[in-house]
Amino acid sequence: MAASETKFHVLAVDDTLIDRKLIEKLLKTSSYQVTAVDSGTKALEFLGLNNNDHQDVEVNLIITDYCMPGMTGYDLLRKIKESSSFKDIPVVIMSSDNIPSRINRCLEGGAEEFFLKPVQLSDVNKLRPHLMKRTQTSVNKRKAMDEIVSPDRTRARYNELEVN
Amino acid sequence: SHLTKKNPKPLKRVKPTNKKRLREREKTNPFSFLGQLIPLAKTGLPLWMLGLAADRLRADMNRLLSFLFHQGILDEQFLQLQQLQDETSPNFVSEVVNIYFHESEKLLRNLRSLLMDREFSDYNKMGIHLNQFMGSSSSIGAKRIRNVCLAFRAASDQNNRAGCLSALEVLEHEYCFLKNKLHELFQVLFSLIFLLLHFISYVKI
Numbered sequence: 128m129a130a131s132e133t134k135f136h137v138l139a140v141d142d143t144l145i146d147r148k149l150i151e152k153l154l155k156t157s158s159y160q161v162t163a164v165d166s167g168t169k170a171l172e173f174l175g176l177n178n179n180d181h182q183d184v185e186v187n188l189i190i191t192d193y194c195m196p197g198m199t200g201y202d203l204l205r206k207i208k209e210s211s212s213f214k215d216i217p218v219v220i221m222s223s224d225n226i227p228s229r230i231n232r233c234l235e236g237g238a239e240e241f242f243l244k245p246v247q248l249s250d251v252n253k254l255r256p257h258l259m260k261r262t263q264t265s266v267n268k269r270k271a272m273d274e275i276v277s278p279d280r281t282r283a284r285y286n287e288l289e290v291n
Numbered sequence: 292s293h294l295t296k297k298n299p300k301p302l303k304r305v306k307p308t309n310k311k312r313l314r315e316r317e318k319t320n321p322f323s324f325l326g327q328l329i330p331l332a333k334t335g336l337p338l339w340m341l342g343l344a345a346d347r348l349r350a351d352m353n354r355l356l357s358f359l360f361h362q363g364i365l366d367e368q369f370l371q372l373q374q375l376q377d378e379t380s381p382n383f384v385s386e387v388v389n390i391y392f393h394e395s396e397k398l399l400r401n402l403r404s405l406l407m408d409r410e411f412s413d414y415n416k417m418g419i420h421l422n423q424f425m426g427s428s429s430s431i432g433a434k435r436i437r438n439v440c441l442a443f444r445a446a447s448d449q450n451n452r453a454g455c456l457s458a459l460e461v462l463e464h465e466y467c468f469l470k471n472k473l474h475e476l477f478q479v480l481f482s483l484i485f486l487l488l489h490f491i492s493y494v495k496i
Contacts, residue, residue, distance in 0.1 A: 145390050145427040152375050194422055223426045245368050245430045
């Protein structure tokens with residue numbers, strides 16, 4: 128259980144299997160715990176956005192592809208930033224297209240970073256500062272959660288996802 | 292035995308001739324000499340020959356990789372994949388490449404069936420498949436394929452069906468070529484591992 132508390136949990140969203148595998152490996156190599164899903168809808172489900180806006184699992188950062196069928200990375204970004212429980216989670220967007228207007232739109236929409244694909248380790252290294260400045264709020268949140276009578280619900284979810 | 296009774300000199304004389312013969316054989320099949328050496332290894336004979344075979348295989352691998360990089364077929368992203376391979380995921384590169392083959396064949400089939408349809412008009416739908424193929428090609432470092440995809444996309448943006456079809460043909464050809472070369476590369480790697488295992492078993496005895 129101690130191990131899960133020292134690792135940051137990143138939610139990766141990409142509709143392409145190869146890119147999911149790659150980002151997962153890049154993040155794991157950088158000592159992050161990773162959950163990878165293949166659509167914005169699944170990402171929101173995972174966060175628990177559909178369950179009366181209550182955060183089911185703690186996610187420290189979301190990294191998403193821009194071009195996805197259905198909900199684009201930008202749509203997902205806006206949904207996150209417009210929700211009261213999740214707006215503080217840093218969001219990073221990835222795209223294989225270098226389109227300045229797209230990049231600006233995402234950054235203005237609240238994205239912390241915009242990575243050009245293929246994403247490399249040097250890009251993943253840029254994530255840490257965005258996670259570190261949230262650490263204090265996360266620590267306070269965790270302390271508050273521990274005081275709640277039923278910590279088992281969140282622990283149960285963690286057990287499904289943990290990579291030791 | 293053979294190695295203890297004779298002094299090093301005869302071995303040194305034999306070496307250059309063998310290399311010449313090996314090079315000649317390589318012109319037909321780079322791995323044929325390997326088949327001849329492994330039974331020799333089993334008789335306990337040529338420790339130095341195993342070393343020579345390993346050298347040859349490493350040279351083959353370097354030659355293959357150099358070729359792929361010089362021709363612009365692969366770019367440094369492929370090297371990034373190799374750098375990500377470690378003890379926790381020792382087969383990372385081959386896993387990713389196999390996923391790429393699997394996904395690509397699906398996407399290429401979809402592209403072809405879309406374009407061959409007489410009533411084809413959904414360039415958007417085709418664009419989705421194309422973007423996926425372009426994205427995954429760039430993720431494994433398949434530079435040349437990615438560039439052909441760009442040309443394909445340009446034709447698609449102009450609703451130029453004929454242009455799309457010829458781009459697709461080039462794509463299929465490039466994909467086949469890359470697949471063959473990567474299979475060759477993995478064959479060399481597996482041969483090296485196979486050889487190493489023989490070497491280890493020999494040393495144990």
